[in-house]
Amino acid sequence: MIKARVAYKSLIIVSLKRHEESYPKLLKLLNKTPAETRPLGSDYNLILEYCSGGSISDFLKFRGTWMVESDVQLFALHILKGINYVHSKKIIHCDIKPANILLKPVNSSSILGCLMPNGFEPKLADFGLALRKTSDEYGDDCGFARGTLLYMAPELLCSGNLDYCADKWKELKDVIGNCSVLPELPMWLSNSARYFLGKCLEKDPQKRYDSMYLLEHKFLASIVGHSY
Secondary structure, X not given: OEEEEOHHHHHHHHHHHOOHHHOOOEOOEEEEEEEEEEOOEEEEEEXXXXXXXXXXXXXXXXXXXXXXXXXXXXXXXXXXXXXXXXXXXXXXXOOOOHHHEEEEEOOOOEEOOEEOHHHEEEEEOOXXXXXXXXXXHHHOOXXXXXXXXXHOXXXXXXXXXXXXXXXXXXXXXXXXXXXXXXXXXXXXOOHHHHHHHHHHOOOOOOXXXXXHHHHOOHHHHOOOOOOO
16 A cells, blocks of 8 residues: 555546556556545555566566566567556656566466566556646646656656657666767667667657557567557
């Protein structure tokens, strides 16, 4: 159970809950109870489903090494499905990072005919910084430079412009926001993996692939049972 301050953020999670039974890629909200009222909103106790696998950040620390490319493919597929679903509801997560992707054991280690890494399914979690594009807050052009610094998209660091593409940028130093330097992609990656990452890390948000294009990318096409 966690406590979420300000009713608006809780309402984003509750609005997603209406569809969660048919879309399991998000962390489930099991219940919500008022805790206390404050001048700027209310505190809520949010009871969430338990993910005993911790986060992807924990997963990497436990293994003590990087993931193999096949594991990255499977995690990327399920994470992108979650992001695509959230975006279809006009919501930008704003804080996609390994610590906010939780891992839940599955009854079978096979999902869509694919062997998941260590039998865990990734779940998109922590909507504390999420923003709905149809909200007054988004329309008033305020609060856009939000998220964890090392994971912010360049456009957030430079101008504060927030759109769906910000959810596809991954861990980079904040210098990315002010120069043309991009992270070096490991040479040992396959060509399709390098191209996939390149489209995630485009500095220009107009050239960065959105979740639908990434789901159609050939890097994920080889996964058995892949569909969305």
